[in-house]
Amino acid sequence: MLVLRRRAGESVLIGDEIEVELLAVTQQGAKIGIRAPKETIVLRKELKITQEQNAQAASGPSLSVLEQAIQKPRP
Amino acid sequence: MRSIETKYFGTLLFGEESVFDFPQGLPAFEEEKGFVLIEPAEGAPLVFLQSMLRPGLCFAAFPVLGVDPGYQLGIAPEDLEELGLDVRRQPAHGSEVRVLALLSLDGGFRATANLMAPLVLDVKTRRGLQAIRRDSRYSHQHPITAPAGERTSEKAC
Numbered sequence: 001m002l003v004l005r006r007r008a009g010e011s012v013l014i015g016d017e018i019e020v021e022l023l024a025v026t027q028q029g030a031k032i033g034i035r036a037p038k039e040t041i042v043l044r045k046e047l048k049i050t051q052e053q054n055a056q057a058a059s060g061p062s063l064s065v066l067e068q069a070i071q072k073p074r075p
Numbered sequence: 076m077r078s079i080e081t082k083y084f085g086t087l088l089f090g091e092e093s094v095f096d097f098p099q100g101l102p103a104f105e106e107e108k109g110f111v112l113i114e115p116a117e118g119a120p121l122v123f124l125q126s127m128l129r130p131g132l133c134f135a136a137f138p139v140l141g142v143d144p145g146y147q148l149g150i151a152p153e154d155l156e157e158l159g160l161d162v163r164r165q166p167a168h169g170s171e172v173r174v175l176a177l178l179s180l181d182g183g184f185r186a187t188a189n190l191m192a193p194l195v196l197d198v199k200t201r202r203g204l205q206a207i208r209r210d211s212r213y214s215h216q217h218p219i220t221a222p223a224g225e226r227t228s229e230k231a232c
Contacts, residue, residue, distance in 0.1 A: 044207075046191065046192070046207050046208070046209075047102055047207060049191070049192075049215050050102040050103075050189075050191070050192040050205065050207050050215070051102040051103035052103070053177070053179060053189050053192070053215045053216070054101050054102055054103045054104060054134075054177065054205075055103050056179040056180075056181065057134050057135070057177040057178060057179040057189070058103075058104065058132055058134060060082070060133060060134070060135060060180075061180055063083045065180070065184070066135055066178070066180065066186070067121070068184070069180055069184050069185065069186040070121065070178070070186050070219060
């Protein structure tokens with residue numbers, strides 16, 4: 001992973017069309033601004049993880065398989 | 076009482092007290108705005124959230140405290156506000172909210188619970204949302220059957 005040190009107001013460019021600007025740094029966290037083409041999907045990573053995990057949870061197996069997995073320690 | 080086609084239990088009768096509104100749906104299921112909470116066995120941890128839209132969609136869930144008795148709530152202020160709860164403190168388990176972790180089988184037979192993004196159900200308004208934690212304290216794939224010693228290696232995020 002590329003690690004850069006940036007101060008508030010400074011930016012990083014990714015390719016020709018994406019700019020990530022560090023807007024402010026506070027005790028609660030860093031506020032960043034992202035400028036990217038409309039077709040680029042920008043998502044908080046945890047939201048993407050939640051979407052994928054929900055999809056997996058929804059592709060639920062039969063009830064008996066589920067109950068077995070819960071009750072039995074895995075081999 | 077109304078009736079609903081369910082994924083696991085055939086046709087079920089349910090009362091309004093079992094219906095929870097999810098105004099924003101769930102991530103990846105944004106169109107699902109209503110679920111019926113099914114509790115097959117009194118006092119048993121395993122519960123189900125049956126979609127009111129699609130009979131084939133039903134999530135299995137455990138209360139977070141059933142997965143990890145020491146679970147600390149970490150609901151973001153925006154999510155508390157969305158539910159109309161006091162944003163200055165975490166709500167009380169049971170009396171104010173029910174907090175459920177969705178279960179998955181990953182890789183076949185290993186059951187995991189999503190402690191990173193539990194469903195928070197406001198018991199008074201019967202409104203709910205999926206509250207994604209802002210910290211990385213809990214895994215989205217917390218194993219619920221593996222022996223305690225194996226857990227550390229399972230932590231992901």
